[in-house]
Amino acid sequence: MKAHEAAFGTCSLIELVPADATTFDMTVAVRSEAALLFSEATGQSLLRVGNVAISVRGRDKQGETVLARLRDRNLPRLGWVVAVTPKSGATEWLQVQMHEFPVQxxxxxxxxxxxxxxxxxxxxxxxxxxxxxxxxxxxxxxxxxxxxxxxxxxxxxxxxxxxxxxxxxxxxxxxxxxxxxxxxxxxxxxxxxxxxxxxxxxxxxxxxxxxxxxxxxxxxxxTIAGAFRGTARSQLDQLVEQAGSYLNVWREYNKLERDSVFRRARTLGWLSYSDAKRQADGRWRFRIQDAKQIDTALNLLRGAEDVELEAASHPPRELQESSDTSANGSSTEGDLARSPKAFVGSFVGGTAAGRYLDVLPTGDLDDREPPVPGVLFMSMSGDRKRLERRERAQASIALAECPMPQLGLLLEGSVVPERRRKAEAPLSAVVKEIFGDDPTPRQIEAIRVALNTPDIALIQGPPGTGKTKTIAALQARLAELGEDGDLAGQTLLTSYQHDAVENAAAKTLVFGLPAIKVGRKHGRSDDGDGFDRWRRERVDAIRADLASLPERPVSEVLRKVRAMSAAYQASRLGPAESAKMVREIEDIARPYLSPSVMDRLLAIRQELSAQYGSVPNFESDDRELLVKAVRALRIDPISFGDDGARNAARVMQRLERFGSLDDNSR
Structure with a gap:
C-alpha cells in the first residue's frame, strides 16, 4: 500500500513553499510520501520527502494556520504530495495532504x-x-x-x-x-x-x-500446504527409507520399467538407411543398408505388438550407452530436446530381399519427413516422457513440493492434519435432475464426501451401482459451487482407459455443455471429444421441436411475402400490378410491420400509382393511417418536447404522399 492510498485519519490540506528560497532544491513527484517535522530548538518546520528534508512555511495565511495547528496538536501523521506547481521546471510550491491519528x-x-x-x-x-x-x-x-x-x-x-x-x-x-x-x-x-x-x-x-x-x-x-511442508519432508525422508514404503516401491518400479523399456529397444538396436521415399498410400519406405540386420529386425518387429519406429539422424544415447548410464534420467536431456519434432510411425511391412521397411506415420505427424540418411530404431519418446513425468511426480511428492504436501504421508498411511473449510451440501436441483429419481443414500454420501474431502476421496462400487451417474452429478455440483469464478478447465475427468473416460463424459453435461476430451486412441484420427456429437443432437432436437409445433401466423405471412417477392422477380409486372402487389403485402403484413416500414410501402405504392396516372383516393386503410398520425400529434409543451416534432413530420409526410398538402398548407 502507498501513502496516498490510505483513506484513514483526519485529513488536512496545506500549501507549502520553501522558507529560505524561491524554489524547492529537490525533485518532488506527485503522490510521494511526505513527512512534516517540527524543531523545538529552532522553531523550523521541515518537510521530508524521501531522504531529503527542507525548511518550509505556509504559502499563505491559511497555510500558516494549518501548519501551526499541526505543530500544536503534534499527533502521529502520515502525509503525501497532492500537487506540484509548476508541473515542469523548478518547483515553487507544494500541496500536501496530512492524515492525523489519535495515537500510534x-x-x-x-x-x-x-x-x-x-x-x-x-x-x-x-x-x-x-x-x-x-x-x-x-x-x-x-x-x-x-x-x-x-x-x-x-x-x-x-x-x-x-x-x-x-x-x-x-x-x-x-x-x-x-x-x-x-x-x-x-x-x-x-x-x-x-x-x-x-x-x-x-x-x-x-x-x-x-x-x-x-x-x-x-x-x-x-495453509496445511505451507505449515506442513517442512514437517512433511522430514517425516517422508524417514518413511521412504523403510522397506515397505509406497514411495520407495514406486521409485524401484520406475527403475525396473525404465530398464525394461531400454532393454526392449536395445534388442532391435538401430538400422541405418540410405534412402526414404513416401508411397502413394502415405507410408514411408526406408532402404536399409545392412542386409544382415534386416532379417533379424523383421522377425522381431513381426512378433511384437504395436511397435512404433522413430527416424533420426543418429541413434539415441540410451542405445549407445550402458544400461546403468541410460537408467539415469539426466542422460536423456539431449534426446528430449530432439524428440518433439521426431518422425514416428507404425511398422506396417517390409522384405529382406528388397532390403526395405515400411512405416506409416502417426496421425498428427504425417506432415513430418525423416532425415536422409539416418537410422531407424524402436521409438522411446512416449515411454521416456511418461517415465520422466512419473519420476517428477514421485520426487515432488517425496519432497512435499506438490500443491498437496500431505499427499506423501497419505500414501504412506500416516495421519495428517485437515484444512479448515466450509461444508458443502451434496444435493441441489441440478443434482436431483441428473439422477432422475431420488438418489440412494450411498450416492448422496459419495457426493458429500467428495465435495468436503480435505484431500482425496475414493469412491468404490461394483458394476451397476450408479458410479457413472454419481460422477456426472458431482461434476455438475462442482460447477455450481464454482459458478462465481472461472469455470473453464476446473475439473479434470481422467482414466487409464479411453473407453472409461468417453463413457463418463458422454453422460456428463455442465450447464448444458459437454465435456471436451483430450487425447485419442491409438490409430484414431478423430478427436473424439463428443462436442460434434452433442452439436448434432441439439440441432436434431431443435428441428424436431419446430416440426411438432403448428405454423405460427408470422411464419405464414413471411412465407407468403417471400412467394410474392419471388413471383415479382420472375415476371415483369407493370406499375398497376406492382402497386396492387404492394397493397396486398400491406394488408397481410400490417400487424407485424413498424410504422416506418408501412410508410415506405405506402410511398412505393403512391409512386407506382402515379406512373399509370391514377390519383389515389383516401381508402379506408389510408384514412386510418392518417387518423392515427393526426391523433399522435402533441399539443402539450412537455409531451411535445418528447416526440412532438417527429410525429408532426410524420403527418406532413403522409399528407404529401396523398397530394393533400400544398405550399400554402405548410
Missing amino acids: YSWPGNIDIGVDEKIVDVIRQKLGKSISATEVIQWLTERFVLVDQGSGSKVFISGSPAPESDHRRPFRMHGKGYAIDVQKTPDDRLLVTRLVEARRESSAEERRPIVPVQGNVRFCDS
Whole structure:
C-alpha cells in the first residue's frame, strides 16, 4: 500500500513553499510520501520527502494556520504530495495532504499474520481466478502493508466488530479497498479470519478509531500446504527409507520399467538407411543398408505388438550407452530436446530381399519427413516422457513440493492434519435432475464426501451401482459451487482407459455443455471429444421441436411475402400490378410491420400509382393511417418536447404522399 492510498485519519490540506528560497532544491513527484517535522530548538518546520528534508512555511495565511495547528496538536501523521506547481521546471510550491491519528503503536520484533485455506479461497473468489497461497500473501501485502520511509513497515488497525467478550482478542486491519479481521489462535498465533470490502460506517457509534502500528508486519502461509511442508519432508525422508514404503516401491518400479523399456529397444538396436521415399498410400519406405540386420529386425518387429519406429539422424544415447548410464534420467536431456519434432510411425511391412521397411506415420505427424540418411530404431519418446513425468511426480511428492504436501504421508498411511473449510451440501436441483429419481443414500454420501474431502476421496462400487451417474452429478455440483469464478478447465475427468473416460463424459453435461476430451486412441484420427456429437443432437432436437409445433401466423405471412417477392422477380409486372402487389403485402403484413416500414410501402405504392396516372383516393386503410398520425400529434409543451416534432413530420409526410398538402398548407 502507498501513502496516498490510505483513506484513514483526519485529513488536512496545506500549501507549502520553501522558507529560505524561491524554489524547492529537490525533485518532488506527485503522490510521494511526505513527512512534516517540527524543531523545538529552532522553531523550523521541515518537510521530508524521501531522504531529503527542507525548511518550509505556509504559502499563505491559511497555510500558516494549518501548519501551526499541526505543530500544536503534534499527533502521529502520515502525509503525501497532492500537487506540484509548476508541473515542469523548478518547483515553487507544494500541496500536501496530512492524515492525523489519535495515537500510534509500535510492535517490536517480527509480527507474522497467518493466512489459511479459507482466506485463500475467499480471495480467489473475489479475484475470479485461481492463484497460489504465495500470490495471495503478495496480494494482501500490497493492500495492507505500508512500507515506511524509515525502517520497517506500517499497518492500520482498529477494534474488531466482534463482541468485546471474545477471548481471542480480535482486531481489524484496514487496507486499500478491503479490511481483514485478525484474531489469536489457541496456540497464540495471529490468523486472518475474514476479508470484507471497505466501507464507511454510517453512524459515529459504529466507527472505531483507526490507528497506525509501526513494526515489521508480514503475512505468512498458514495453509496445511505451507505449515506442513517442512514437517512433511522430514517425516517422508524417514518413511521412504523403510522397506515397505509406497514411495520407495514406486521409485524401484520406475527403475525396473525404465530398464525394461531400454532393454526392449536395445534388442532391435538401430538400422541405418540410405534412402526414404513416401508411397502413394502415405507410408514411408526406408532402404536399409545392412542386409544382415534386416532379417533379424523383421522377425522381431513381426512378433511384437504395436511397435512404433522413430527416424533420426543418429541413434539415441540410451542405445549407445550402458544400461546403468541410460537408467539415469539426466542422460536423456539431449534426446528430449530432439524428440518433439521426431518422425514416428507404425511398422506396417517390409522384405529382406528388397532390403526395405515400411512405416506409416502417426496421425498428427504425417506432415513430418525423416532425415536422409539416418537410422531407424524402436521409438522411446512416449515411454521416456511418461517415465520422466512419473519420476517428477514421485520426487515432488517425496519432497512435499506438490500443491498437496500431505499427499506423501497419505500414501504412506500416516495421519495428517485437515484444512479448515466450509461444508458443502451434496444435493441441489441440478443434482436431483441428473439422477432422475431420488438418489440412494450411498450416492448422496459419495457426493458429500467428495465435495468436503480435505484431500482425496475414493469412491468404490461394483458394476451397476450408479458410479457413472454419481460422477456426472458431482461434476455438475462442482460447477455450481464454482459458478462465481472461472469455470473453464476446473475439473479434470481422467482414466487409464479411453473407453472409461468417453463413457463418463458422454453422460456428463455442465450447464448444458459437454465435456471436451483430450487425447485419442491409438490409430484414431478423430478427436473424439463428443462436442460434434452433442452439436448434432441439439440441432436434431431443435428441428424436431419446430416440426411438432403448428405454423405460427408470422411464419405464414413471411412465407407468403417471400412467394410474392419471388413471383415479382420472375415476371415483369407493370406499375398497376406492382402497386396492387404492394397493397396486398400491406394488408397481410400490417400487424407485424413498424410504422416506418408501412410508410415506405405506402410511398412505393403512391409512386407506382402515379406512373399509370391514377390519383389515389383516401381508402379506408389510408384514412386510418392518417387518423392515427393526426391523433399522435402533441399539443402539450412537455409531451411535445418528447416526440412532438417527429410525429408532426410524420403527418406532413403522409399528407404529401396523398397530394393533400400544398405550399400554402405548410
